[in-house]
Amino acid sequence: MKKFMTSDELARDDRFTRTPVPLDFLMAEEVTVEQVEETMNMLLSNNEMREMMEEQGGASGNLFKRVRPTDDEAPLFIKTQMHGIFMGEMQALEAAGRSAWDFTDDKELPWAFQLDMARQCWDETRHVEIYSALLDHVDARIGQFPENLFLFEFGCSNDPAERVVGVNRCLEGLALDVFNDTIRFGKQAEDETIWRSVDYVSADEVTHVRFGSVWSRALTENDPKRRKKVLDFQRKVDRAFSLGGLRGSYDGANVEGFLPLAVEFRKLAGFSDADIAEVAGAAPKIVKA
Amino acid sequence: MARTFKKRHGAPYVIIEGCIECNICVRVCPYDAIFMSDDFEIVVDGAKCPGCHRCYDPCPVDAIVPMDDPRAAKIRDSNRPFVLENWPELLATQAK
Numbered sequence: 001m002k003k004f005m006t007s008d009e010l011a012r013d014d015r016f017t018r019t020p021v022p023l024d025f026l027m028a029e030e031v032t033v034e035q036v037e038e039t040m041n042m043l044l045s046n047n048e049m050r051e052m053m054e055e056q057g058g059a060s061g062n063l064f065k066r067v068r069p070t071d072d073e074a075p076l077f078i079k080t081q082m083h084g085i086f087m088g089e090m091q092a093l094e095a096a097g098r099s100a101w102d103f104t105d106d107k108e109l110p111w112a113f114q115l116d117m118a119r120q121c122w123d124e125t126r127h128v129e130i131y132s133a134l135l136d137h138v139d140a141r142i143g144q145f146p147e148n149l150f151l152f153e154f155g156c157s158n159d160p161a162e163r164v165v166g167v168n169r170c171l172e173g174l175a176l177d178v179f180n181d182t183i184r185f186g187k188q189a190e191d192e193t194i195w196r197s198v199d200y201v202s203a204d205e206v207t208h209v210r211f212g213s214v215w216s217r218a219l220t221e222n223d224p225k226r227r228k229k230v231l232d233f234q235r236k237v238d239r240a241f242s243l244g245g246l247r248g249s250y251d252g253a254n255v256e257g258f259l260p261l262a263v264e265f266r267k268l269a270g271f272s273d274a275d276i277a278e279v280a281g282a283a284p285k286i287v288k289a
Numbered sequence: 290m291a292r293t294f295k296k297r298h299g300a301p302y303v304i305i306e307g308c309i310e311c312n313i314c315v316r317v318c319p320y321d322a323i324f325m326s327d328d329f330e331i332v333v334d335g336a337k338c339p340g341c342h343r344c345y346d347p348c349p350v351d352a353i354v355p356m357d358d359p360r361a362a363k364i365r366d367s368n369r370p371f372v373l374e375n376w377p378e379l380l381a382t383q384a385k
Contacts, residue, residue, distance in 0.1 A: 169310065169311070169312065170312075172311075173311045173312050173313065176311055176313060176349055177313060177316075180347065202349065205349075206309060206311070206349045206350060209309050209310070209311040209349075210309040210310075212310075213309055213310035213311075213329065216329060217328075217329045220329075224327070227327065227328075227329070228327070231325070231327065231329070234325075238312070
């Protein structure tokens with residue numbers, strides 16, 4: 001079986017439509033609100049995709065607003081949210097599966113590494129099934145919205161230490177954020193099926209993040225050069241996963257950010273001078289044009 | 290530019306045993322008081338943390354607590370150098 005697959009080699013049937021990974025946008029130091037919208041339009045430049053989204057009632061209407069169950073956009077929001085998480089779980093399953101297989105020739109890696117990755121695959125498989133059922137629950141269907149493979153694309157490095165950081169820390173960390181938001185929505189909507197299911201899945205994500213922390217530390221022990229390289233990789237992936245600053249962006253341009261970071265507040269975006277604070281400032285700054 | 294605080298809300302926070310380094314507290318802190326060290330361990334800089342509490346709820350494993358919480362006795366070694374010893378005095382000053 002082939003090792004080290006690229007994101008465009010991932011198997012999907014004809015229910016799925018893909019959007020291109022907006023690499024420049026995701027790696028930008030600073031983006032404007034207009035650029036965010038332009039990027040969304042770029043993603044929708046594909047006719048099939050545009051029609052698909054128009055049919056759903058728009059693609060970016062929820063970007064700058066925190067949707068509540070009583071809002072008109074709520075039904076569409078929860079459908080896109082569930083579909084996005086479903087696709088994220090698929091990619092996490094594929095990424096964990098690759099981690100279990102890609103490094104089998106690496107003598108440095110103990111058997112316990114493969115076991116942990118296999119355990120994650122088992123969890124992710126359950127998550128895919130749970131979110132598939134939740135899609136039914138919110139009256140959505142698999143493939144109803146386009147998929148973007150940036151999670152797999154950025155998370156999967158060919159270095160095992162970087163891989164566990166990208167997939168287990170950054171990707172699964174993003175999942176924890178998104179799940180918190182979904183649990184909040186479910187509780188507000190008094191939809192026990194949603195919030196209990198997502199809470200159940202959340203507990204597994206904690207374990208996956210811990211795998212990332214344990215293995216990234218173990219694989220770079222006594223090797224400061226490699227550890228720094230891995231930390232740099234984490235900053236890069238965290239920046240990409242901040243979705244151009246939309247994820248937990250905090251300034252006035254985006255007071256009602258569409259993906260709040262687990263709590264209702266907004267952080268001043270930006271970076272401090274110290275290298276270490278650069279980790280904290282992984283999200284690019286959103287500025288008003 | 291990180292935000293600097295003008296008023297101390299309460300005791301500064303510390304990371305205790307059990308942290309999984311998920312980075313959520315780093316991202317929610319408006320003061321850049323929480324960061325990941327070169328040893329892959331998240332620490333809170335007591336001098337920058339006004340005790341605003343925003344990091345407390347998002348933590349999935351309850352590993353970030355204020356220093357006046359009994360659980361702070363389990364502080365991780367990596368966070369010890371960043372503990373602000375005189376925070377009670379500073380808090381009293383701020384309260385005035």
